[in-house]
Amino acid sequence: MDLESSQHGTHQLITVNAPRIDAAQAIAFKDAMRTMTAEGGDRVILDLGRVQFIDSSGLGAIVATLKLMGPGRRLELACLTPDVAKVFRLTRMDTIFAIHASLEELAPRQAG
Numbered sequence: 001m002d003l004e005s006s007q008h009g010t011h012q013l014i015t016v017n018a019p020r021i022d023a024a025q026a027i028a029f030k031d032a033m034r035t036m037t038a039e040g041g042d043r044v045i046l047d048l049g050r051v052q053f054i055d056s057s058g059l060g061a062i063v064a065t066l067k068l069m070g071p072g073r074r075l076e077l078a079c080l081t082p083d084v085a086k087v088f089r090l091t092r093m094d095t096i097f098a099i100h101a102s103l104e105e106l107a108p109r110q111a112g
Helices: 026-037 056-069 082-090
Strands: 003-008 011-016 043-047 074-078
Touching: 003 026, 011 026, 026 056, 043 056, 056 074
Parallel strands: 011 043, 043 074
Antiparallel strands: 003 011
C-alpha cells in the first residue's frame, strides 16, 4: 500500500496514493497505518483524495486504525471522492469520523 506521511504543524497528514482500499489491500493498509501512526501526534488526517473505491474490508481497516491509535488520539478524513463519501454515509461512519472537504480547511486560521 502506497502511503505518504508528513507533519503539518499540530497534525500528521497521511496521503493514500492508491485508487482502491479493498479486501486485497486492507491488511497492507492497516499494517502501514499502524507503523506510520505509532509515533505520531494526537491528530492524524487521512487524505483519501486519490481513492476512488472502498469496500467493507477497506472501511474496516480504517476503523481498525482508529482503534489502534487508542484513546485521546483522533483520526480524521479529508478529500473524500463522491463514491467513497457515499460509503461513509451509507454505513453512518460519517458520524464517527470528522470529515473535511479539503486540506485547505485544515490550515490554521490567521489571527486578525
